[in-house]
Each structure stands twice: as structure tokens, then as C-alpha cells.
Amino acid sequence: MRGENKRSVIVGIFVFLGIAILVAGVLTLGGQQKKFVKAIQLKAVFDDIGGLQTGNNIWFSGVKIGTVRKINFYGDSQVEIEMNVEEEVVEFIRKDSKATISSDGLIGNKIIIIYGGTTLAPPVVDGDRLESVMPLDTDKMMETLQVNNENLVEITGNLKNLTSKLAEGEGMVGAALTDSLLAESFRAIVKNLNQASVNSNRMINELNSFTSKLNQKGNLFNDLVTDTTMAADLRQSMESLKEAAANSEEMTQKLSTITDKFNDPNNSVGMLLNDPEFAKSLKSTLENADSATYNLNRGMDALEYTWPFNKGFKRKKKEEAKENN
Known part of the structure; x- marks a missing residue:
């Protein structure tokens, strides 16, 4: 009888511990998923939720504020997310806030992040729908990274070829280095x-x-x-030089006209300078005049000894001798 009572007590203790553990687990899970706090429902529509599931967390400014309540199809190919958000943080979430899907860590579970909003907009109320922003597509990111990796491999190969050519002294740069x-x-x-x-x-x-x-x-x-006065004097001098240059040009033109006339055999001066026949005739005339002058001088000398003029020349010599004395 005592053994049966002892067994019953042990079984009761284990049952109690099991129930306590179960209640604690329920309370813990409920606390983590905000099951036992007052909440409102907000909605957001996405084209692609990327693996988001019911029960995933909702974050606002780095603080967990609720969980995903339900996922429904919306329209032709969109998905509507119903979110349970704690009522005590509602005053900080504005109607112009946005919702997007992200990851909890690099490869963690999907989460919804609520961000933005201005004080100009009123706080959200139960049933409001937030504007959704599509997250970056990880598949496209991986494709881009793959392309970048291929480009990086190609660049590395080109650098390898270039450095090997430089080391071997090929090209101008290689020659300069070796x-x-x-x-x-x-x-x-x-x-x-x-x-x-x-x-x-x-x-x-x-x-x-x-x-x-x-x-x-x-x-x-x-x-x-x-010096402004010197500038005026220089300006006046330049004007004078211009006037002198103009006069010189005019005089040059007149001299050119005169020389043209000198070269013209139709006038007396031009004939004197340019007509060889006239020059020959003039030379002959001068020679004749010189000869006549010589003969005249000889005649005058001989005239002194002729009879009609002999007395006159003697009288002149006497008068000149008296004057000299």
C-alpha cells in the first residue's frame, strides 16, 4: 500500500513538472510572438515575399514589435501580409511609414522591417495598409556577383600576363624596368x-x-x-610723325614725277640728260667755244702790239706804275 502511494506521488510530481514545463514553454513562445499583448493589425502588399512565413518577426527601428499573423493572396499575383503590431508602439508608426522584407542575419529567417514616416502624418490605426517597398532580389545579386567574379578573374589574368611581360622586359615599360x-x-x-x-x-x-x-x-x-602728360606728348609726337610721314610721301611722289620728267626726252632737261646726239652736239659746241676763246685771248695779246692800240696800252702801263708807287 505504501509502495503504491509512493509511486502515485512520483507520477504526480512528474506530471506536475511536465505541465509546468509546458505552461512555461507556451508562455515563452507566446511572449516571443507577442501573443499575450494588445495588438493592432496592419497590412502590406508585396509582389514577392521571398519565403516569408506566418510567425516571422516584425521590426521597427531595431526593436521587435510584432509578428506576421497571416499571408493571403491579393489581386492577380500579389501577396497581402497581415501583421500583429503591439499597441504601445503604434504612436511611433506613421501612416506614411514603409514596410519591406529583409533577412534576420545573412541567411536567417525573413522578417518585415517598418521604417520611415514623418511627424506630419498621423499615427496608424487598426487595419491601415502601409506602403510596401520591394527588397533587393538575392538571386539577381548573386548573378551580379557571379559576373563581377568572372570579370575579376579576367582582370587578374590580364594583370598576370602584363606583369610577366614586364618581368621579361617586353614593351617600353618592361625595357625601362630591365x-x-x-x-x-x-x-x-x-x-x-x-x-x-x-x-x-x-x-x-x-x-x-x-x-x-x-x-x-x-x-x-x-x-x-x-605719366598722363607724357602720354599726351607722345600722342602729339606720333601725330607729328604721321604728318611728317604724309609730307614725305607727298614729296616722294613729287620727286618721282620730276625724275620721270628728267627721263622724258621730250623736254629740255630730259633731252640734256638722255639725248646722246644732243649731248654730242653740245660737247662740240663747247669745244668750239673753248677754241674761240683761246683764239680771242691770243688776238687780244697781239692787239697790244698793233699800231692803232700801241699808244693806249703804253698809257695804261704808266698809270698802273704811278698807282703802285
């Missing part, structure tokens, strides 16, 4: 460039010094730039 003579030539070019840079800097310094001297007061260039 040919010592080319390296020396390049070094000489760099040296010459450095020297040219030094010379350029020196020339620039000299130009700066020259311009600073030109800018000193009393310098002719500075006076030309700053």
Missing part, C-alpha cells in the same frame, strides 16, 4: 629636366627683378605707363 642603359638615359633626361626647371626658375626670377625695376618711379617705362 634595361640598365635605358634607365641611365631616363635618368639623364630627368636630370636635364631638373636643370631646365632650375633655368626656368632663374629666368622667372630675373624677369621679376626686371619688371620690379621697370615699376620703379623715375624709370622711363614707369613714366610712360603712369
Whole structure:
């Protein structure tokens, strides 16, 4: 009798512990899924939920605020999600908030994230439908990553070929890296460039010094730039030079006309300068005149000794002798 009572007590204890564990589990699961808190229902429509299931969590600003209550087909090919959201956070979710589907970790369960919303919009109420935003398609992301990986492999292969050619001294760059003579030539070019840079800097310094001297007061260039009266004088001088140039041009034209006339054998001067027959005749005339003058002088000398003029010349000599005394 005592053994049966003892067995009954042990069985009762195990049954009690089982019931307690069951109740604790139910309470725990219910607490995690927000089964025993006041909640409102919100809805969102997606084209593709990507494996979202009933009971998955709903997050807002990094805080779990509810679970997925029900999944229904909507329209032609869309899916409507009914969400249980805690009533105590409703005041923070606005009617212009958005809902999207994400993952809990890299490969975790699907979750719904509510985000956005402004204080200009009122808080949501039971039965409101939030605007849905389609998440990134992981399949497309993987395809893109695959393409990027293939491109990366191709780029790596090209870099390998390039570095091998450089190591073997192929091409200009490879020759520059492996040919010592080319390296020396390049070094000489760099040296010459450095020297040219030094010379350029020196020339620039000299130009700066020259311009600073030109800018000193009393310098002719500075006076030309700053003195307004000198500028007026220069302008007047330029006008005078222009006038003189115009007069010179006019005089040149007149001289050209005169020289043209000198070259014209139809006038007396042109005939004197250009007619050889007239020049020959003039020369003969001058020779005859010279000969006549010579004969005249001889006749005058002989006239002194002729009888009619002998007394007159003697009288003239006496008067000249008296004047000399």
C-alpha cells in the first residue's frame, strides 16, 4: 500500500513538472510572438515575399514589435501580409511609414522591417495598409556577383600576363624596368629636366627683378605707363610723325614725277640728260667755244702790239706804275 502511494506521488510530481514545463514553454513562445499583448493589425502588399512565413518577426527601428499573423493572396499575383503590431508602439508608426522584407542575419529567417514616416502624418490605426517597398532580389545579386567574379578573374589574368611581360622586359615599360642603359638615359633626361626647371626658375626670377625695376618711379617705362602728360606728348609726337610721314610721301611722289620728267626726252632737261646726239652736239659746241676763246685771248695779246692800240696800252702801263708807287 505504501509502495503504491509512493509511486502515485512520483507520477504526480512528474506530471506536475511536465505541465509546468509546458505552461512555461507556451508562455515563452507566446511572449516571443507577442501573443499575450494588445495588438493592432496592419497590412502590406508585396509582389514577392521571398519565403516569408506566418510567425516571422516584425521590426521597427531595431526593436521587435510584432509578428506576421497571416499571408493571403491579393489581386492577380500579389501577396497581402497581415501583421500583429503591439499597441504601445503604434504612436511611433506613421501612416506614411514603409514596410519591406529583409533577412534576420545573412541567411536567417525573413522578417518585415517598418521604417520611415514623418511627424506630419498621423499615427496608424487598426487595419491601415502601409506602403510596401520591394527588397533587393538575392538571386539577381548573386548573378551580379557571379559576373563581377568572372570579370575579376579576367582582370587578374590580364594583370598576370602584363606583369610577366614586364618581368621579361617586353614593351617600353618592361625595357625601362630591365634595361640598365635605358634607365641611365631616363635618368639623364630627368636630370636635364631638373636643370631646365632650375633655368626656368632663374629666368622667372630675373624677369621679376626686371619688371620690379621697370615699376620703379623715375624709370622711363614707369613714366610712360603712369605719366598722363607724357602720354599726351607722345600722342602729339606720333601725330607729328604721321604728318611728317604724309609730307614725305607727298614729296616722294613729287620727286618721282620730276625724275620721270628728267627721263622724258621730250623736254629740255630730259633731252640734256638722255639725248646722246644732243649731248654730242653740245660737247662740240663747247669745244668750239673753248677754241674761240683761246683764239680771242691770243688776238687780244697781239692787239697790244698793233699800231692803232700801241699808244693806249703804253698809257695804261704808266698809270698802273704811278698807282703802285
